[in-house]
Amino acid sequence: MSDSAVLLELAAVSRRLAGRNVVADLSLTLAPGEILGLLGVNGAGKSTTQAMIAGALAPSAGTVRVQGRDLAAAPDVARRAIGWLPERAPLWPELTVSEHLDACGHLRGLRGPALAAARARVLERLDLDALSRRLAGVLSLGQRQRLGLACALLHAPPLLVLDEPANGLDPLQADALRTLLRELAAAGTAIVLSTHVLTEVTAVCSRVAILHEGCLRHDAPLAAAGAALRVTLAAPVELTRITALVPVARAESEDARHVRVTLRDGADAAALARALIGAGLPLAGLEPAAPPLERIFFAIATRRTEAAAA
């Protein structure tokens, strides 16, 4: 990735709290239009990392650069370039939804007609029009999340940092959120999305980073994982026979009766079944395999449990 294509850069960022490294030596970059899914178990350092990216928390070591500028040296970059939705969307309860957006706009330097236009845009986009005169303190969890997201989007920042944005959203709103995130990314907005819901990551993210005990354990494009299926055979077969599946899928034998396959572009489950039968393999079952992301996540996350047990 060339320097000009980098919107966000974390260089050896660490954060110490109460004598321990909550985030240790974290380095990653993000380009415009990328959606990075930030995964990790509770306490892995996701929220701390996001707070540092948003400029709300100073790193103990390392630098956070946004648009090539160090956030510590130029905090004004955060004002115009970053939109942040922290976990549980903190709000001022005594202000109405509309007043809240005005307050956030003022803090981000928006004034007059520009503020009015931005407010109307996010109210409409996040379906908050009907709630514009309601006090923030009486909103439901899902409505709070939408207002928090509206505040983060108000100044149309090129970098969005979202911590569990789908918290409290119903399935329809969660789907609308995914559509919104895809649209924003298509328009060039870079997004750091922290969540515990793996399906949310697979639905919208282009890249996944997994944090564990403050360290970056995995950082790769999501597309590389692909869609996987698990084939169960009626009887054990020789491993060499699965090479017959090469035209439709990449196959990997789990044992003599189970094969894990990743479909190639244009292939579907029916084509795979035809290939299996055509190769004389005794097909007994075909089911979605645990997604690779899930396997990677569990492999990383369970290390702590094993270490603790030992």
Added chain:
Amino acid sequence: MSTLAVMRVELRRLGVRPFAWTLAALTVAWLAWNFLIAVGGFLKVQTRLAALPEGPGFTDIVAVPLLAQLAQLAILLAPLLTMSMLAGERRAGTLPLLRAAGLSPRAIVLGKYFAALIWMLLLLIAVAAMPASLAGTTTLDWGKLAAALLGLALALGALTALGLACSAYASHPALAAGAALALTLALWAASLGGSAAQMAGPLAGYLALPGHLETLMRGLVASDDVVYFLLLIALALALAVRRVAADKERG
């Protein structure tokens, strides 16, 4: 610019908070009642006072005591008004939002301070309007009144800054109010009783807030009194800025 943005947001929040309006309404109502009593008392002794060559006038008997009462009420008002400005924000998780908006700790603290100060000064104007409304029917000593108003404005500024500093250090608004009240009372009582002041030395006498305020209330504007209040304001705000800046480092 950032300070102005924070101030606007904070004023908006104060403007829609029933608690702030209740405090203001109770204060104005209490002082209006006392003003009416003082005017009644003044009318009774007015003719006898007129006979004295250097006798006290309306300003000494009604206006300045009324303003002095506001100063005493401010011991309670300032902590209550400022208690949640930083401690409450920290508890609600909205303080990081301000930092994430690229606002410096100084802009955050000054914005909140000026908002609270404007609210207090509006109260002062409302109270000062009571004796001023009788300017057409009585003789006001405008010089003395202006000095008293300056003193009171400085005292309100100092108490507000102390309240904000306590709010910056406290984890809960109630603790902030308690700490600000205790600190203000300590400053108020630092030189209570001549013997106590002698025992504590001249420092306690200098630190005592009423000594500096009384001089101004008598119509005497001394630079050391003005400097005392400005130093108190600067020190309290500097401590608040320091604490808010530490939040970003500590998390």
